Amino acid sequence: xxxxxxxxxxxxxRAVAAVLTHMKxxxxxxxxxxxxxxxxxxxxxxxxxxxxxxPVMDGIEALTKIRASGDVTPVIMxxxxxxxxxxxAGLDAGADDYLxxxxxxxxxxxxxxxxxxxxxxxxxxxxxxGNVRLDTTVSELKAENSVRLSQKEMELMxxxxxxxxxxxTTSQIIDxxxxxxxxxxxxxxxxxxxxxxxxxxxxxxxxxxDGEKGGPYRLEES
Amino acid sequence: xxxxxxxETLHLVMDQITGELSEYNEKIKKETGDGxxxxxxxxxxxxxxxxEKCVRKGVPQTPESALRIMTDSIGLRVxxxxxxxxxxxxxxxxxxxxxxxxxxxxxxxxxxxxxxxSYHMILDRQVPxxxxxxxxxxxxxxxxxxxxxxxxxxxxxxxQLKYKKHIKDPELIGQELKRCADELAGCDLSMxxxxxxMREDE
Numbered sequence: 001x002x003x004x005x006x007x008x009x010x011x012x013x014r015a016v017a018a019v020l021t022h023m024k025x026x027x028x029x030x031x032x033x034x035x036x037x038x039x040x041x042x043x044x045x046x047x048x049x050x051x052x053x054x055p056v057m058d059g060i061e062a063l064t065k066i067r068a069s070g071d072v073t074p075v076i077m078x079x080x081x082x083x084x085x086x087x088x089a090g091l092d093a094g095a096d097d098y099l100x101x102x103x104x105x106x107x108x109x110x111x112x113x114x115x116x117x118x119x120x121x122x123x124x125x126x127x128x129x130g131n132v133r134l135d136t137t138v139s140e141l142k143a144e145n146s147v148r149l150s151q152k153e154m155e156l157m158x159x160x161x162x163x164x165x166x167x168x169t170t171s172q173i174i175d176x177x178x179x180x181x182x183x184x185x186x187x188x189x190x191x192x193x194x195x196x197x198x199x200x201x202x203x204x205x206x207x208x209x210d211g212e213k214g215g216p217y218r219l220e221e222s
Numbered sequence: 223x224x225x226x227x228x229x230e231t232l233h234l235v236m237d238q239i240t241g242e243l244s245e246y247n248e249k250i251k252k253e254t255g256d257g258x259x260x261x262x263x264x265x266x267x268x269x270x271x272x273x274e275k276c277v278r279k280g281v282p283q284t285p286e287s288a289l290r291i292m293t294d295s296i297g298l299r300v301x302x303x304x305x306x307x308x309x310x311x312x313x314x315x316x317x318x319x320x321x322x323x324x325x326x327x328x329x330x331x332x333x334x335x336x337x338x339x340s341y342h343m344i345l346d347r348q349v350p351x352x353x354x355x356x357x358x359x360x361x362x363x364x365x366x367x368x369x370x371x372x373x374x375x376x377x378x379x380x381x382q383l384k385y386k387k388h389i390k391d392p393e394l395i396g397q398e399l400k401r402c403a404d405e406l407a408g409c410d411l412s413m414x415x416x417x418x419x420m421r422e423d424e
Binding site: 145197199 | 404418
């Protein structure tokens with residue numbers, strides 16, 4: 001599980017990162033909102049924790065930009081003020097939960113667990129990017145033509161469509177799609193990427209997967 | 223006789239192209255161990271069918287109608303194991319002497335809404351025999367359908383749906399056939415990909 005933590009107070013940031021890392025999370029730290037937006041655009045996270053009050057770009061603006069890019073990762077906002085308006089603004093911008101400072105790190109961890117547990121239900125049933133649609137209820141990939149996908153192909157396509165334009169490494173893909181298969185390695189990822197390359201071509205849409213054997217792979221409009 | 227004195231020529235023109243395809247198949251088999259097609263069907267449209275078609279299209283039952291208005295007096299169906307083989311055969315046929323493509327429709331890249339997939343092509347072939355216009359060398363049409371085994375078995379099932387009179391719940395059957403077509407297409411593409419990956423490793 002990978003977490004993005006955007007918090008400008010160094011002491012707090014280090015403490016939270018240390019505890020989460022100890023809990024076996026991978027943690028990327030941003031010092032301001034702009035950095036958080038950049039990290040979110042190039043990496044895939046299971047949860048993001050954003051402070052509202054940050055220099056350069058505040059947490060609300062950062063969240064608005066992240067959501068505008070189509071990113072549906074669960075987000076927890078941190079706020080120092082106990083003001084209702086701040087929380088409302090955060091939730092309206094697309095936050096899934098909030099915590100008021102000061103908070104117990106154990107509570108933050110519990111909320112991260114709760115949100116990531118529910119992540120499946122956040123994922124929309126029909127995803128679209130470019131002129132291609134993926135209907136996950138029937139495993140159908142559709143543009144001008146449609147084809148049906150196998151379970152793993154669909155999970156991989158879903159991952160790519162939830163992260164359009166981002167470079168996904170082979171190990172990131174294995175962590176998400178083959179998490180239950182300890183024997184999964186580079187070869188199976190390349191095979192399934194190859195299937196999807198040919199199927200994207202066959203539905204005559206405008207998406208391609210960029211990347212050769214070994215990765216990274218990026219879903220983009222052609 | 224709907225084809226008049228040209229009936230025999232139709233068979234010669236058909237045998238020529240099936241012979242060429244069969245030779246090409248043998249050549250590819252020697253190179254790769256696998257033929258380029260699985261099987262090949264060829265027929266000259268029967269007298270009865272052609273007469274019936276002229277009536278249906280409202281044209282006189284003459285050799286001119288059968289050989290100039292209709293383009294399917296000679297019909298070929300080429301069934302392949304893999305998707306890419308279809309395109310390789312098309313390239314081969316386009317390069318044959320005297321062949322001009324009159325029309326082609328790629329229902330594989332552009333499947334019909336019901337899920338039908340196939341590649342259709344009408345060729346005009348110049349041959350060293352007289353044609354219905356009295357020219358020598360003459361010109362004969364050849365209609366060709368190319369598809370994979372999976373597309374072919376789907377088409378035969380869909381054909382039954384079209385011609386059977388009383389089908390319970392045709393809407394559901396149509397919907398399920400479409401799903402099958404898309405699953406078969408997925409499978410064809412996966413098998414093609416596996417073959418490509420295996421050949422890369424050789």
